Amino acid sequence: MANRLAGKVVIITGGTKGIGKGIAYMAAGEGAKVVISGRNAADGERVTEEIRSSYGAEAHFVQGDIGSEEGCRRLIAQTVERFGRVDGLVNNAGIFPRGTMLATTEELYDSIFAVNAKAPFFCSKYAIEAMQSTGGGSIVHMGSTHGYKGGFNLAAYGCSKGMLRTLSRHIAAHYAKDQIRSNWVTVGWVASEGEIELHENMGSSLGDLQERAKTAVPSGRMQTAEDMAYGVVYLLSDESNQVTGSELAIAGGLNM
Ligand SMILES: NC(=O)c1ccc[n+]([C@@H]2O[C@H](COP(=O)([O-])OP(=O)(O)OC[C@H]3O[C@@H](n4cnc5c(N)ncnc54)[C@H](OP(=O)(O)O)[C@@H]3O)[C@@H](O)[C@H]2O)c1
Structure with a gap:
């Protein structure tokens, strides 16, 4: 580890599980003070304890649903209260229930957009305010290959990621003058807790997914x-520090 985030305060939404947890651990290993959010308190306490004991880094957990403006405002406010600033925000929390366009109810659509689109918008809003007061920062949005058109069975999910992609470009275009950067990561296919649980409920084990990936993912x-x-x-x-408005595909070629 090279201490590439030394002294920075970084918030990772949905940092209690899966991809967000992996980012939280690596950010802590690189010297960041890490704030994670999620609804499940036991998961949050476990991950912050692991960050303190294994990485010797400061960590703080903010419990709560971020699917409302108030939930996002609280997350950023508690971070500033605890650590005095916000240098990085990773808009990672997301849900991915299946549904074709014809099968998507208003309730399903609203639940997906609350976490995948509204939360990044309002977390970014309050993070930008905090970053403006300290001279800048970096916002990273965890996107998806589905953000371009959406898999047949991921209609609302795909559209929510499309919104996230526009949000990333909007922030990049309009806040570079404040030294605030915004970039999107096209996530490929990760065996996170959420992904495993979803597929187990549909009858597939982790082993089945790994076997499928050998041919479905170009990198194997x-x-x-x-x-x-x-x-x-x-x-x-x-x-x-000069990278903003970019899209980084970490997808083993699934994005092609
Ligand atoms: N896994 C993949 O293959 C894949 C592919 C493409 C894109 N992605 C994207 O990568 C991101 C992370 O996915 P993942 O696979 O790591 O998911 P995951 O294992 O299900 O973890 C999701 C995280 O988000 C939190 N979360 C969910 N709803 C929330 C809410 N309303 N308020 C606050 N926190 C909430 C969860 O904590 P609680 O449950 O405790 O709230 C958890 O920490 C998502 O944006 C997803 O769309 C994943």
Whole structure:
């Protein structure tokens, strides 16, 4: 570890599981003070304890649903209260229930958009305010190959990621003058807790997914949370200080 995030305060939404947890660990290993959010308190306490004991880094967990403006405002406010500033925000929390366009109810659509679109918008809003007061920062959005047109069975999900992609470009275009950067990561296919649970409910084991990935993913395997974290840490670090409005595909070719 090279201390590439030394002194930075980084928030990772949905940092209690899966991809977000992997990013939280690597950010802590690179010297960041890490704030994670999620609804499940036990998961949050477990991950913050692991960050303190294994990485010797400061960590804080903010419990709550971020599917409302108030939930997002609270997350950023508690971070500033605890650590005095916000240098990085990773809009990672997301849900991916299946549904074709014809099968999508208003309730399903609203639940997906609350977490995948509204939360990144309002977390970014309050993070930008905090970043403006300290001279800048970096926002990273965890997108998806589905953000371009959406798989047949992921209609609302795909559209929510399309909104996230526009949000990333909007922030990049209009806040570079404040030294605030915004970049999108096209996530490929990761065996996160959420992905495994979803497929187990549909009758497939982790082994089935890994077997499928050998042919479905051009690189021949699923990606890992660490694969994502390498890219995200770069985008949060000063090494990327002239990188904004970009799209980084960490997808083993699934994005092609
Ligand atoms: N896994 C993949 O193959 C894949 C592919 C493409 C894109 N992605 C994207 O990568 C991101 C992370 O996915 P993942 O696979 O790591 O998911 P995951 O394992 O299900 O983890 C999701 C995280 O988000 C949190 N979360 C969910 N709803 C929330 C809410 N309303 N308020 C606050 N926190 C909430 C969860 O914590 P609680 O449950 O405790 O709230 C958890 O920490 C998502 O944006 C997803 O769309 C994943």
